[in-house]
Amino acid sequence: MRRMNRGVFGPLVAVAIVAGAACGSSNEAASGAPVGSGADAGDPVTAAVNAGRPSSVRLCYTAASQAHPARASFWVALRSNDKAARAKVIEDLEKAATDLPNEEEIALLNGLAHLWRLAEPLAAEANDVGITVQSASRAQAELERAYTLCPTDHRIPAWLGPVLINGGRAMGNGQMVADGFAVLQRGIDHYPSFVLFSKLLAYANEPATSEDFQKALEAVNANIGYCTEPASAQDPACTNTFQAAHNFEGSMVFLGDVYAKAQKKSEALGFYNQAKGASTFASWQWGSLLEERIQTLDSRVAAHGTASTTDDLSAAWQSTFQCSICHQQ
Ligand code: HEC
DSSP states (O other): OOOGGGGTTTTOOOOOOOOOOOOOOOHHHHSSSSSSGGTTTOHHHHHHHHHHTTOOOOOOOHHHHHOOHHHHHHHHHTTTTOGGGHHHHHHHHHHHHHOOTTHHHHHHHHHHHOOOOOOEEEEEETHHHHHHHHHHHHHHHHHHHHHHTTTTTTTHHHHHHHHHHHHHHHTOOOHHHHHHHHOOOHHHHOOOOHHHHHHHHHHHTSOTTSHHHHHHHHHHHHHHHHSSGGGGGGOOSSOSSTTTTTHHHHHHHHHHHHHHTTHHHHHHHHHHHHHHHHHTTGOTTTHHHHHHHOOOHHHHHHHHHHOOOOOOOOGGGTTTTTTHHOOOO
């Protein structure tokens, strides 16, 4: 088990991370994690998956969903960034979703497996319009189904919001964009430490000097505020866990990139350097990418500072590692 020490990171600290916490899978946590509210006391799965979260957030995972082989295969693939295994993982999750239509966790993982393929496609998948459209529509449908099955899992807006916003923008569907922002706000109202990060994603592509881009920065700063509150010390949104083994380091790349775009060079460098200070940094697969970020920071800031966007260096939210940078073990 590794623990992040918030003291190491100084006042800036992270967005989606920071304090000491919950490592190990939900199953491992079932035996070791502190039991949350009294209502959870009788059910070890409920107690484990909800430990450390705000009291209004309750996941609806069950022993049956946790034990399903499709869940296990998904986690092996995501944690090892094994995109070649992903098509079969999706097939198995689709079957599991048919077999167990009332399980929130299966619906959610199915939706997120499709989202992973949409965000980080293999070359052949990126060139296949059918797969792209299917990934987007199954991600949306399964995330919506998961939220209907479990209206208290307020993490779901963090994924569903961007799917609707980006999908709506791509299709010129204003209603879909509006629905995306509405669900995103619902998530922020209930689970700011987790969902504010996705507000960054919704505005990060706006022009650096625009008011909308300022909203990305504001969301980041608010997220840092929530994650540095004492109440968030055990919040999985703010820590490295089995599910997001390098949440801290990955978050720092996103934060550095957004601050670099905002022309705030010293803050950007501060975020990149915080990743290097993490106790889990040595085992992170993306260390060299971070070093390159630091070495090319001047040109990143300068390119974002010109009126043209064609010379901009690609940012984390546009990359093909936008999931694995936090999830690869
Ligand atoms: C900045 C780091 C970061 C990035 C980038 C990121 N995630 Fe996550 N993700 C997290 C954190 C933190 C959690 C843990 C949430 C929790 O336990 O409540 C999480 C949870 C998850 C889960 C677990 C759901 C469960 O059963 O608890 C899945 C699956 C997932 N993310 C998929 C993705 C996909 C797909 C992408 C890319 C589109 C992505 N993530 C991008 C940090 C990140």
